[in-house]
Amino acid sequence: MLLKNFFLYLSTQRTLRHWMESSPVAQRLNRRFIAGNRLDDGLAVVRQLHSLGIQTALDHLGENVSTEEAAAAAGAEAMAVLQGAIAQQAGATISIKLTQFGLDLSNELTLANAGPLVRLAREGGSRVEVDMESTAYTQRTIEILEALNAAGPVRGVIQAYLFRTAADIDRLNALHVPVRLCKGAYNEPADLAMKRKSDVDENYKRMATRLLEKGSYPAFATHDPAMIQHVLSLRPAKDQFEFQMLYGIRRDLQDQLRAEGWRLRLYVPFGDAWYPYFMRRLAERPANVWFLARGMWR
Template sequence: MILEAISKNFFLYLSNNKLLDRLAKRFGTSFGADKIVGGETFSQAIPLIKQLNHDGLQVTVDHLGEFVESEAESRKRCQEGIETIQAIAHHQLNSEMSLKLTSLGLDISKELVMENMERILEEAEKYDITVTIDMEDSSRCEPTLEIYKALKEKHANLGTVIQSYLYRSNDYVDELQAYDPYLRLVKGAYKESGKVAFVDKQEVDANLKRLIEKNLLNGHYTAVGSHDDAIIDFTKKLVKEHGISKDQFEFQMLYGMRNQTQSDLVKEGYTVRVYLPYGEDWYGYFMRRLAERPANIAFAVKGMFKK
């Protein structure tokens, strides 16, 4: 447990290193990241999405990148999101889209991020494509949820994420009940203070189970974002006990992780959605995945040396 904690803190520290981020962009995704990232452009990801769809898996794509510092860059990211939606429709891909509000100007102004989100959601509605707002670190959690609430009053095709490692996650789920929320429920992957987040893994897991149960029993669509067999089995048992339709929930897993489990769940008749990131800004995402599970480190190292 001590070594695991050290490993997690180490990779979370690396995820915020700007120098390593610049070097990563120079060398591309060949250092193992190409096994969990769909490419540096959406065009590179399209064949992967088609194969995943062929295998019975649904997809949500995420153009990696966050912490945009200029209005011009945020508008560029907005246009890229619109073009991604158009490409999903053009290629008839079974895919949703996920995005981070910091890539659309959250740290610049609320007016800017709202304008960008309105443009994206209006385009997504033309093609009946759902957009999910990813959750970031705890300092941006409440601003993100306020924007989600405001947008959800006008746009039905919108979801967001709640992280079970935060103490306030249960309150957040309660606050969102009036909005008929589509929630992706996850453990969380950012380095947080013990003042705002559970430190013990067992508490994080227990809280995730509570959130899954609450959102499902309240009748809202729930995406269970976990690779943990205990969480998956808990969800299966819960829906069976309460007669919850398989149309009310789905399992979500990261691209390149637990492939056999994904396939097995599809064969059992469950909806499985693969979170497929792409883009040049893959480094921070890659480091956070290594921090989540020690097994991912061996996975990545193997990928670096595989010919």
């Protein structure tokens, strides 16, 4: 837990971020989890995974922009990403973080930047998946998600570690908004989020059951065999839901699920602003540091 919190703390440090993102050595380190710096790198992975029967959600890395110009630029770049994804005809979606679209500035600006993307997804037969960030943004993310849902196909992310989660799932189920259920990746205060892994796991299972009973095509985002086993124990139909995992993590489990014929979508991040995403992956499994260092040495 201490190491996890340490990495989550580091993920918010701007000076270290700047240094890491401009270091060629650090860039080599991140290749396990990040498709590359450019859109073409992300699209190459989309095509490669599609040929293996695996779907994708492209994420152009970036979060917490602080000017209207940067938010508008992120919106325009996301349009190019989604156009590229649709052109692959590989069933790819796009995953976005609302703080990249201006959530630190205003809801209106965020909606203005994300709205065209959802309309493009509707025209192109794709979907916009809205990541869930820290609890500073949960309520407003859900409100914006509901507004975007009126314009086209979206998916919302719900974090099992939050105490409020059951109510949020009911709210999205009632609107037939598909939910991606994950455990949660941020450092949250104890009055808002469960701290014990066993509590989070139990809540994940409860919420997965609820989503399979009452949700619309839920996605179970996890690399935890116990969570996957729980979902499968409910005997869902293969076209009723999908599993989601992160690019480069538990490839053995990804192969196994595909071989068994379960639908699988990988979250494929690319771009220059990779540091916070990368550090959250280290926080989830600090042993990744040794694993990556060994890979570098070899």
